Amino acid sequence: MKKVAVIGGGVTGLEAASQLAQMGYTVTVFEKNSAAGGHVSKWDRLFPNRRHSIEVVNELKSYLNGNPAIYLSTAINKVTKKDNRFQLEAYNQVFEADAVLIATGFELFPAERKEEYGYGIYDNVITSAELEGMFKENGYPVKRNGDKPKRLAFIHCVGSRDEKVKRPYCSKVCCVTAVKQAIEVKEAIPEAEIFCLYMDLRMFGPGYEDLYKEAQQKGINFIRGRLSEASELEGSRVLIKTEDTLSSKPLKMSVDMVVLMVGMSPAQGTDELIAALGLQPNKDGFVEITDYHLNPVKTKVDGVFAAGACTGPNNITDSINAARSAAVEIHKYLNNK
Amino acid sequence: MRYHPFTLPFSIGLGFIMLYIIVMWTIWIVRLSRREQKIVWKRLFSFRTISAIWESIREGLLHRNIFKRNVLLGYMHMSLAFGWFMLIVLGNLEARLYPHGVINPPYYPIFFEFFRHDLTPLHEYEEIFTFLMDFFLLMVISGVSLAFFKRFRSRTLGMKRTTRHILIDRIAITALWFIFPLRLFAESVTAGLYNTGHFFTNFIGQWVIYNLPLDYLYYPAWWAYSIALGVFFITMPFSRYMHIPAEILLIFLRKYGVKEKESHSTFTKIELSACSRCGICIDACQLSTSLNISDTQPAYFIRDLRYSQPNERLRETCMMCMRCLEACPVGIEITRIRENERREHPLFSASSYGYINGYKYPKAKVAYFAGCMGHLTPSVIKSTLALFDAANVDYTFIDKNGSICCGRPLQMNGQVEAAKQLIDKNNHLIGESGAEVLVTSCPICAREFATSYHLAIPVLHHSQFLLELTQQKRLNFNQSGLKVTYHDPCELSRGLHITSEPRELLQHAVILSNGSKETESKSLCCGGSLGITNISMAERNKIATDTLNEIVAESSSYLATACPMCRKTFANAQDKIKVLDIAEILEKNLNFAPEKVSEKNQSPIKQQAVIS
Amino acid sequence: MIDFGFAPMEVSVHNMDTADLSLAHWINLHDETFNHCIACGSCAATCTAGQFTNFSFREVCHAIRRGEIKSAIDESEKCMLCGKCTLVCPRNVNTRNIIMLIRKANLTFRP
Known part of the structure; x- marks a missing residue:
């Protein structure tokens, strides 16, 4: 045989x-x-x-x-x-x-390569994979100090569509994963305010666009802009900066937790x-x-x-x-x- | 006989060039500013003059700087300059020793071998002079041979690329190359006929060319030699060889303290003429070695500026990394000249930045300034501040909420009026903050603060400040035993001459190992340079990886640098070696004496430092 | 002309039939990365000048692509050339070079 x-x-x-x-x-x-x-x-x-x-x-x-x-x-x-x-x-x-x-x-993109996002430097900057682990373990995300985050930002395209880290391609699944995770966080912590920082929402598969709409219905906020840099504030909160490209104004906000949607690497x-x-x-x-x-x-x-x-x-x-x-x-x- | 018509071409050329040099030197000196003329007069009768004479001999004749670079290349330049110089001096001496008296027409010593056979032999000195004249002629001929060889195999002389010359330079160089073989030929013919030479010319005259019709060649040979000299002298002022008289004047003026100003001046004109287009700057330039851009280096830029105007590409295609400045054997202030040339083309007006008026920095004692680039490397900021905390420094992170750019990028690109606005504003704000010392982790800012600002307080790069703290025993480190390669940022090493402080600091925590001689003042640029805008990111990455391949020792675990932009550029270009700032490496190896920790008031940053 | 105190407003529509794209073409000719932008806004978010005033490199380039040459050229002067945007752009747009090109265009393209 x-x-x-x-x-x-x-x-x-x-x-x-x-x-x-x-x-x-x-x-x-x-x-x-x-x-x-x-x-x-x-x-x-x-x-x-x-x-x-x-x-x-x-x-x-x-x-x-x-x-x-x-x-x-x-x-x-x-x-x-x-x-x-x-x-x-x-x-x-x-x-x-x-x-x-x-x-x-594949392998997950090593998020510390995007140094200005603060992964590995600030306490409450995690990757989407780590968030999955938290869901598996607790059913909800936790901050470094054990508290539930009340304000979260999902950062799309970390290690995707980025020539600076030699990953010029789209990783395909991160957009829908972010939307899925945002919904899950919202369900686990209903009072949480959630923001997705995206460039394009590439909802290419069956049911994906529905998931996007569900997220909108659940009050997830979508901001069209890529994170430029993050800095740490008192109490290990994270200040993130982006451009709200739809209104052409710089935007900054402080959040309890930043989730980096890490892409796929060879x-x-x-x-x-x-x-x-x-x-x-x-x-x-x-x-x-x-x-x-x-x-x-x-x-x-x-x-x-x-x-x-x-x-x-x-x-x-x-x-x-x-x-x-x-x-x-x-x-x-x-x-x- | 003390005259022959063949001496005319030489005499005309010599007369022309002497007149030209006198006129040019006079014009240059007269056109120096009042202040410059004053300092020249004041210092004329001082030790500086002796020092300038010595430098003229050392660089103009012996070419020590080129020797340092490559022995063969140094010998080539030295044999031509020094050998020729000795021929002239000895020829003059020799001609004066004969009984016809010490006053001779200028051509007489030059063509002395032609006239000598008529004279009564002078037994006491003849032997030694004919020997020396042959010896130095052989030296010059060896130099010319090397120069000729260099056209085909420049690498043997340590040059990957040589300058591509324009027509006038080609004519001049051809004349120059012909001078000495023709002199050798003329003297050998004479020696063959009259036995007037020594080991070299007699040998050629009596053994090598004895079959030739020497009688017929005798006059043509001397004519040809004289014509070659004449052509060389006539072309000299318009070619690269104007550097010979210009360099001497330059050396003297520089010794007296004349230098480049904020815009082109008469001194610039002298510097431009003093460039011999030797091409050493081409190999020093990473645009050439990494990107094959080999037509914008100072040899070409300065040439075009001397004759007319360099075009936009020539003006802008330069990283302003100052490696050429470091390599230039004449010491021309190349980078300054290029910056001044860029200044002639303002693109931003003085009113560009009115919007910064409302901004303020907080009150500070020790002011820490991260700078624009610093904000893209948050771990550098975090480590630096953790070290300050560990040493109980009463600091304020003054640009925590955003910095006003120091102005250096604009300045490097010639936008001086615009940069001045930022400088004035920052100057005022830093003054207002009440800071007693300004510390920055960005060499770009540090250089700008130190050279273009008029701050009443000391400006320190964080490596200097941290070293001070370490020397005061306020910081202790564990020796990790890790091997680290340190990369000198351009603005820190060549710009501010800070090369020992970062090394001394690092040696407290790691073992330094470098894989290259291109360190300290010779360090390679990371490619991220703010001085250039017209190269692509791919090209910048190529420079970065080439630099890493050159400098990183095999045994190194990390590359350490001391500039946020270098750090970012190296990190973006590759993922083979981790790039860290000196502060990050030090913080990792911080050693807290237990009693010290308890003394400190516990801010969040301090706690983290303790944990890590 | 009688002054009525008001005049017909310039139509607030991008009319791509009449838009003057000459500057966009000229810049692209000198630096092809001009067209590589994916409008992510990283440049504007990180911008040193953008902290103090309403300035967005992305918006300036966009305006040029829509033929709004004058306002784009005027805006471009707010740039401090600090180079942060070049270090963050995910498409490796040569931002400082494009700013320099726009500034040079100020001398020739200004309508």
Whole structure:
């Protein structure tokens, strides 16, 4: 039976693995972390319908019943291709495969790179990922001193659409995540005043625009302007400055908490992996796809496929779609060989 | 025989150039301002004159500054200038020793080998003189050979790029290059015929070219030599070689204290003429080394300014980082001249900033000024203030709610009238705050405060102030053992000559390790420069990464700098090495003596400092 | 003419058929980053001059793109050239260069 290696045990990797196993291939998933599920397992609830992310992750994990098999805490550090066969090495162990799927996902933008936003400097500047953690833990956000914040600002596009930090692309999911999180904060702390500082609200998916409208109905304030700099006030409040571009006036306000909507960056280590496979990153550092329309999982090297957020920012829906499309393409490839 | 018509081209040229130099020197000196003339007269009979004479010999003849840069390049310049000078001096001496008397026509010593064979030999000195004359001729010839070689392989002489010359310079340089081979040829022919030379010319005359019809070549050779000299002298005032007389005058005037003013002056004209377009500034310029912009450097800018007007691109394409100033062997005040040239093109009027009138800074004892750029690096502010707190400094963060720009960016871009408004306002406000000392973490502001403001209080860069506190034992640090590369910001190192204070401070907490000689006064610019507007961010990032590649030692964990703009520029350009301000590094390694902590009144900032 | 004490107001509509975009074209010719703006307002928010007066680099550029040359040129003089905007612009617009270009246009383009 032909073997497929899936590198990365996030939603994309798990979905593709299960589809390929059902097609009758022997599938092995390699996950560098100690648990499967990737970033999604760290989120609390998902947009647009606020389903608990644990449901999604658990269902995907339930397919791991021997085939597909998964190796946890296993980072592939070397890959070689010989006569259409791949040899993957991890900790001196060698695995063989007829096809490889890269599903290494993304990494969150390191928010401290936007120094003027004060992450890591001020107490109450957090990232959207940390807010998800707070939801998971308490069901509501908490300030450093343990209090509930009464006035929050969500800052869109942190590490997205920003050439200053070499992330010129849109991370796609942050707008809708911000709106989702704003609604959740409002529900958890009804008296909270919430502001979203956006440049464009890119609500591209089904139900996203509805979520935006729901946020408006719930009294979330939207300010069109990018944060320029933050400074700390007495009592660890944060003063933020932006331009209210709709009225062409500088705007400043003090808030209890600033949430930075961190974007998606290429995962560390993917560079070396794809270089070993003979691939190059695209200009943004993600895995280069050769046919964006008719075969969006195909790479330059035969037998190597890529799906999910390793090819660029993606939401879960698109990642699952890409995973299935990869399964079909791998099937076609292995049958024509 | 003491005359031959072939000496005419030389004599005409010499007469012309001597007259020209006398006229130009007179015009320049007469046109100096009253005040300048007064100081020149006052200081003429002082030690300064001796010092100027020594500098003229050291730089004009021996070219010590170029030697320091590259030995071969130094030798090339030295052999041409000093060798030629010795030929003239020795030739004169030699000609005077003969019994026909000490008064000779000016061409006589120059062409002495031509006339000498008619004279009765002078046994006591002849041997030594013919030897020395051959020796120095060989030296000059070696210099010319190197100069010729430099055209093709300039890298061997330490120059990546050389100046592209205009027509008049090419004519002059060709004449100059021909002078010495032709002299050698003429003297060798003479030596071949009359055995008048020494080891060099006799050897060539009697062994190398003895087969040639020396009788026929004799006069043409001397004619050619004389013509080459004549052409060189005639072209000299209009070419780069005007630098020879201009530099001597420049050295003297500079020693007497004449310098560039707020706008172009007669002194500027002398400086412009003193530029030899040697091209050393081209390699010093990072626009050339990083961006391949190699046609706007001072060699070209000053040339165009000398002849007419540099165009807008030439005027504006400069980071004002002062690396060329540091590298210039003549010491021309290049950056000042460029700033003054920019001043001729005002774009902002004096009435631009009426809107700042209502602003005020709070009362202060020690006033801390973060500056515009400082507000983009909040952790620098936080660390600096934490250090002040730890040392119990009674400070006020005077521009906490916003700074009025210090005026330096406008000034660097020639917008002096506009800058003056900001300077006056800040000057007044800082005075009004009652501050006894002004501390800033921005070298750009520090330089402007120190040089363009008339503040009655000391202006300190935070590195100076923190060092003072450390020396007073008000701050203690733990040695972390980490290796750190320190980058000197342009405005701090070349602008204010502050290079030892940041290093001394850092050494309390980390071990310094530099991967390059381009430090202190030679430090490389980060590329963020406010002195230039017409390069793109991608180009700035290229300069920043090139600089980091050059200066960061492999073993370094951090890059330390002392300027918010450098820090930001380096951090934006790459993510390989973390860039920190000296204050951040020091704060991380702050050592609180326990009794000191309890003494302090507990402000929020202090508590955080204790925790970290 | 009889002075009625009032006159027809200039229509407060951007008429893109008649707008004078010559300055916009000229600036873009000299610095293509002029058109890279995504109107995020970072420049205006961080602006040193903007703390004291109503000045927005974004707005100045926008006015030029709508043909309001005179007001834009007048506004541009409020800039202190401090360079903060250049350091924050997410699209790497060469803001100071554009200000200098607008100031130069003051000498040639002023209608």
